[in-house]
Amino acid sequence: MLDMKILRERPEVIRENLERRGDIDRLPLLENAVRWDREWREGVQDLDRLRHRRNVITGEIRDLKSAGQDAGAKIREAADLPAQIKALETRVDELQRSLRDAMLRLPNLLHESVPKGATEADNIEVRRWGRAAVPRFELKGHGELAEGLGVADFERGRRAAGAGFVYLLGDLARLDMALLRFGVDFLVKRGFTPVLPPFVLRRSAYEGMVDLTAFRDVMYKVEGEDLYLIATSEHPLGAMYMDEILDVDRLPVRLCGAATQFRKEIGAHGVDTKGLFRMHQFDKVEQFVFCRPEESWAVHEELQKNSEGFYRALRIPYRVVILCSGDTGKVAAKTYDLEAWFPRQNAYREVGSNSNCTDYQARRLNIRAGKIGGEKVLVHTLNNTLVATSRCMVAILENFQRRDGTVDVPRVLRPYMGGVSRIGAAARPKPKRKAPARRRASTRTRQRR
RNA sequence: GCGGGGAUGGCCCAGCCCGGUAAGGCGCUGGAUUGCUAAUCCAGUCCUCGAAAGAGGUCGGGGGUUCAAAUCCCCCUCCCCGCGCCA
Numbered sequence: 001m002l003d004m005k006i007l008r009e010r011p012e013v014i015r016e017n018l019e020r021r022g023d024i025d026r027l028p029l030l031e032n033a034v035r036w037d038r039e040w041r042e043g044v045q046d047l048d049r050l051r052h053r054r055n056v057i058t059g060e061i062r063d064l065k066s067a068g069q070d071a072g073a074k075i076r077e078a079a080d081l082p083a084q085i086k087a088l089e090t091r092v093d094e095l096q097r098s099l100r101d102a103m104l105r106l107p108n109l110l111h112e113s114v115p116k117g118a119t120e121a122d123n124i125e126v127r128r129w130g131r132a133a134v135p136r137f138e139l140k141g142h143g144e145l146a147e148g149l150g151v152a153d154f155e156r157g158r159r160a161a162g163a164g165f166v167y168l169l170g171d172l173a174r175l176d177m178a179l180l181r182f183g184v185d186f187l188v189k190r191g192f193t194p195v196l197p198p199f200v201l202r203r204s205a206y207e208g209m210v211d212l213t214a215f216r217d218v219m220y221k222v223e224g225e226d227l228y229l230i231a232t233s234e235h236p237l238g239a240m241y242m243d244e245i246l247d248v249d250r251l252p253v254r255l256c257g258a259a260t261q262f263r264k265e266i267g268a269h270g271v272d273t274k275g276l277f278r279m280h281q282f283d284k285v286e287q288f289v290f291c292r293p294e295e296s297w298a299v300h301e302e303l304q305k306n307s308e309g310f311y312r313a314l315r316i317p318y319r320v321v322i323l324c325s326g327d328t329g330k331v332a333a334k335t336y337d338l339e340a341w342f343p344r345q346n347a348y349r350e351v352g353s354n355s356n357c358t359d360y361q362a363r364r365l366n367i368r369a370g371k372i373g374g375e376k377v378l379v380h381t382l383n384n385t386l387v388a389t390s391r392c393m394v395a396i397l398e399n400f401q402r403r404d405g406t407v408d409v410p411r412v413l414r415p416y417m418g419g420v421s422r423i424g425a426a427a428r429p430k431p432k433r434k435a436p437a438r439r440r441a442s443t444r445t446r447q448r449r
Numbered sequence: 450g451c452g453g454g455g456a457u458g459g460c461c462c463a464g465c466c467c468g469g470u471a472a473g474g475c476g477c478u479g480g481a482u483u484g485c486u487a488a489u490c491c492a493g494u495c496c497u498c499g500a501a502a503g504a505g506g507u508c509g510g511g512g513g514u515u516c517a518a519a520u521c522c523c524c525c526u527c528c529c530c531g532c533g534c535c536a
Contacts, residue, residue: 044498048505055470055505058517062469071516078516204526226526245459370459 001103001364007033017109022118022326026106033102040095047088054081104211108360110325111297111334117324123337124324129308130317132341132348133399139344140405142397143275146172148405149424152276164280171423175396175409176283176389178416180258183285183387186310192256192287197236199260200227205239208365218265233257234383237288241367245376248369252291252299256386259284275394277349282390289382292369293359296380300334300356303384307338307352310386314410316395317341319348333358338385340395351392352385 006013011034018026057078064071115124146152151172157165168176184194203226206215210231215221220229230236237257246253260283276282287306291299304320311318323335332355339348359378362368370376400408406424414421 041498044505048498051505054516058469061516065469075516081516202527 001360002106002109003359003363004037004103006109007037007103013109014106017107020110020114020116020325021107021328023107029102029105033099033106036095036099036102040092040099043088043092043095047085047092050081050085050088054078054085057081104364107330108333108358110328111356113322114328114334115322115324118326119324120327122324123321123327126320126322126336128317128319129312130315130341132317133343134346135343135401137403139398139401141275141344142277142394145397145401145405145407146276149407151423154275162280164278166276166279171409171417171420172393174417174420175393175413175423178409178413179387179389179392180283180285181416182313182413183310184256184258186313187254187256187285187287187306187386190254190306192254194256194258195233195237195240197230197233197240197257197259199230199236199262201230201236201239202226203228205242206235208242209235209238209361218263220262220264229262230259231263232261233259233284233286234288237286238361238365238381238383241290242365243367245368245370246290246379248292251369251379252289252295255288255290257284257286257288259286261388276390277394279390282388284388285386287382287384287386290362290367290369290379291382293377293380296356296358296382299380299382300336300354303382304336304338304354307354307384307386311338311340311351313412314392314396316392316399316410318351329355331355331357331360333360340392342395342398344398349391351388351395354384355382357381357383 002014011030014030015027018024018030057074061071061074061078064074115122117123140148143152143154147154149172151168151170153167153169157167160167188194200222203215206219206228214231215228218231221227222229234257236259237255240255241253260281262281264280287303289299289303308318308320318338318340321337321339323329323332323337328335335353335355337350338352338354340351341347342349358380361381362378365381367379367381368376369379396410397407400410402408402422406422409417409421409423
């Protein structure tokens with residue numbers, strides 16, 4: 001939510017921001033908000049005058065009674081005040097609710113460095129890393145490949161839980177866990193505290209993080225309970241310090257959430273839709289930071305470095321784009337996407353998103369920084385995917401696929417997989433005792449050619 | 450699931466039976482005093498409206514009774530303890 005002060009003092013800033021985002025549909029919302037705010041303040045003043053009168057008379061009645069005198073006249077004088085107050089209260093409450101609803105729907109102010117643009121196509125690439133190799137042989141689709149290697153079972157996943165769910169088996173199951181564990185260790189080295197959050201949240205906690213409209217569309221609800229499965233660990237991490245005051249000396253708080261995420265809305269476009277790329281359930285390591293306002297832009301770059309460092313460690317080529325004004329999410333002031341190279345799709349595709357939400361989330365969550373009794377200021381919040389395992393595994397299955405249908409495990413992950421260096425090697429017909437060394441070498445040579 | 454106890458300002462806690470200005474402590478901030486520190490004393494410490502003076506609100510949430518509700522009545526939520534069930 002935006003600062004009410006901006007609405008009152010500089011509404012043109014909000015209007016320009018909406019125009020920059022190409023969100024002109026919400027301009028009437030802004031006008032209404034300005035009007036409701038003015039009417040609300042007038043109403044509050046009228047209401048306070050009435051309440052003041054009531055309080056004065058009530059005090060007089062109290063004094064008369066305690067002095068043992070007759071208060072009948074005063075009581076009659078006060079008799080019709082409650083109805084008037086009630087009526088005005090109702091009106092003021094309505095105005096306030098309308099105002100808040102409108103405010104919640106106005107997007108965050110974009111940072112000045114966000115390029116103007118309408119759609120995804122206008123996002124600007126800021127850098128690339130690694131060689132986006134074109135395969136020398138026809139890559140198998142990752143789903144087909146994984147099924148063939150016996151490390152994923154989509155059919156049984158569908159049968160048991162529906163489309164969008166899968167059984168990961170053997171080395172792919174281990175790869176998922178290896179990514180999580182490597183990801184967590186990677187961030188712990190950089191000062192993050194690992195957090196295993198609740199995988200469900202109450203509605204009231206959830207409303208601090210997302211809009212009401214999101215519930216129906218993307219979130220799973222536990223039947224008969226006021227609980228929703230988390231769509232990203234950003235949500236429980238953000239809600240963690242709701243209504244709290246964080247010690248300013250202990251900021252920034254760097255949290256590293258490792259959790260399973262559940263999303264109803266997964267769409268169905270692009271190649272290999274039947275696969276791991278879009279799932280109803282996947283695992284993720286998330287960076288989440290609460291910091292002081294003046295340091296959030298530095299932290300934003302820090303989080304970006306972390307994600308890029310992670311993909312470099314895996315040796316997966318990527319590029320970074322800055323989202324244009326029209327493509328930047330409502331709560332973010334600025335967002336970088338990290339797009340990994342997917343050779344089969346012959347494209348860079350989003351695998352992570354890094355947003356500085358400035359004070360927009362914090363205002364709604366009411367998370368402040370300060371000293372108890374001292375001055376308090378809203379914190380800034382930032383979140384950045386370190387790794388969403390499902391998508392990252394697709395990138396691994398595509399980038400490190402060999403001609404023989406096995407897949408190299410990135411070196412840094414091998415210690416987390418009991419030394420397994422290649423997925424599928426064990427599933428293939430056992431080579432003769434003397435053969436393995438030569439066989440591997442020849443495979444490699446062929447691939448290089 | 451059953452029984453019991455709770456929710457009051459940043460924290461602790463009184464007030465509730467019996468309606469009439471939410472007391473006190475801790476912490477923190479500022480000031481006074483002071484070789485330093487400590488102690489002591491004074492003021493402040495939540496939200497809203499207001500340029501200010503000031504006013505209003507706030508006792509888990511929502512209704513109700515009343516001139517007046519932390520207090521009485523009704524409904525709901527959450528937390529804690531015990532029992533039950535349980536990895």
